[in-house]
Amino acid sequence: MRLSTQFMFQSRIDSLSKAMTGYNDLSSRLSAGQTLLTPSDDPTGASQAVTLQSALSRMSQFDMARTYAQDALGQEDNTLGSIANLLSEDLSEKIVAAGNGAYSDEDRQALATELQGIRDNLLDLANTKNSDGRYIFGGYKTGSAPFQDDGTYVGGDTAMTQVVADGAEMQVGHTGSDVFMSGTADDLFASLDAAISALQQPVTNDADRQALQDTLDSTNRSIKSNIDNLGKVRAVVGTNLQQLETLGFSADALGIDTQSHLQETLGSDWDSMITLLSQSKMSEFALNSSMTVFQSMQQLNIFNIVG
Numbered sequence: 001m002r003l004s005t006q007f008m009f010q011s012r013i014d015s016l017s018k019a020m021t022g023y024n025d026l027s028s029r030l031s032a033g034q035t036l037l038t039p040s041d042d043p044t045g046a047s048q049a050v051t052l053q054s055a056l057s058r059m060s061q062f063d064m065a066r067t068y069a070q071d072a073l074g075q076e077d078n079t080l081g082s083i084a085n086l087l088s089e090d091l092s093e094k095i096v097a098a099g100n101g102a103y104s105d106e107d108r109q110a111l112a113t114e115l116q117g118i119r120d121n122l123l124d125l126a127n128t129k130n131s132d133g134r135y136i137f138g139g140y141k142t143g144s145a146p147f148q149d150d151g152t153y154v155g156g157d158t159a160m161t162q163v164v165a166d167g168a169e170m171q172v173g174h175t176g177s178d179v180f181m182s183g184t185a186d187d188l189f190a191s192l193d194a195a196i197s198a199l200q201q202p203v204t205n206d207a208d209r210q211a212l213q214d215t216l217d218s219t220n221r222s223i224k225s226n227i228d229n230l231g232k233v234r235a236v237v238g239t240n241l242q243q244l245e246t247l248g249f250s251a252d253a254l255g256i257d258t259q260s261h262l263q264e265t266l267g268s269d270w271d272s273m274i275t276l277l278s279q280s281k282m283s284e285f286a287l288n289s290s291m292t293v294f295q296s297m298q299q300l301n302i303f304n305i306v307g
Helices: 002-032 043-086 089-097 105-126 176-180 188-199 206-266 270-299 301-306
Strands: 161-165 168-171
Touching: 043 105, 043 161, 043 206, 089 105, 089 206, 105 176, 105 188, 161 206, 168 206, 176 206, 188 206
Parallel strands: none
Antiparallel strands: 161 168
């Protein structure tokens, strides 16, 4: 009888210990908000969780890259819009009109002063910086002004690009030479400088007038070429911004799906949590029952005698 009593007593202790261990385990998982705590819980699930977490991390990196690309392209688009406002058809008309006989030397000087102001504003725009103090039209040479005061382009030869998704690399800026056609026959700053210089010279004979007209015609052609070129550049920027938006929508959908799959794998989804909570309640009930029974057995005289 003594051995049988000890056996029953030990059995009840083991049952209580098991109930307590089970309850603590469920409580730990409930506190962590997931059923998968260690690789030994589910080796396959743990491996899959690592893969999914890595995928989400990569998605986050691409999200940041797209945000940078959108900011860069958005600022470039705003700057290009300001440039377009200066390179208006009205400017071309003024340059054409300056070549007729109705303009006096004083009129041409006034137009030269106006063109100089436009040219200076264009140079400021060409040397625009982003919020980080980097020049947006310098290609990969972002640390120094891409244009010198005389309009010479000294920036980089390669436009900035950014990897914005798996297998998708996008141009996120243009070099100043691409925007202002630097180094070509239609170099905007060189053309404006030529027109300004010609307008500042007095016209005393037909030869002077013809030379002025030739310079103004050339400048006007360059301005029109720059306007056309600017439209093409802005079209590229607009297309890339639209593509980024589309990529963003697709990435958001994929991210939600991947996150949901990860939660299911880790057991942190709503269904798993509801099941875990239910199991925890049942385990708590079992633990309380075991403790009650154990306390009752301790109070029996036979156990008091056995001690």
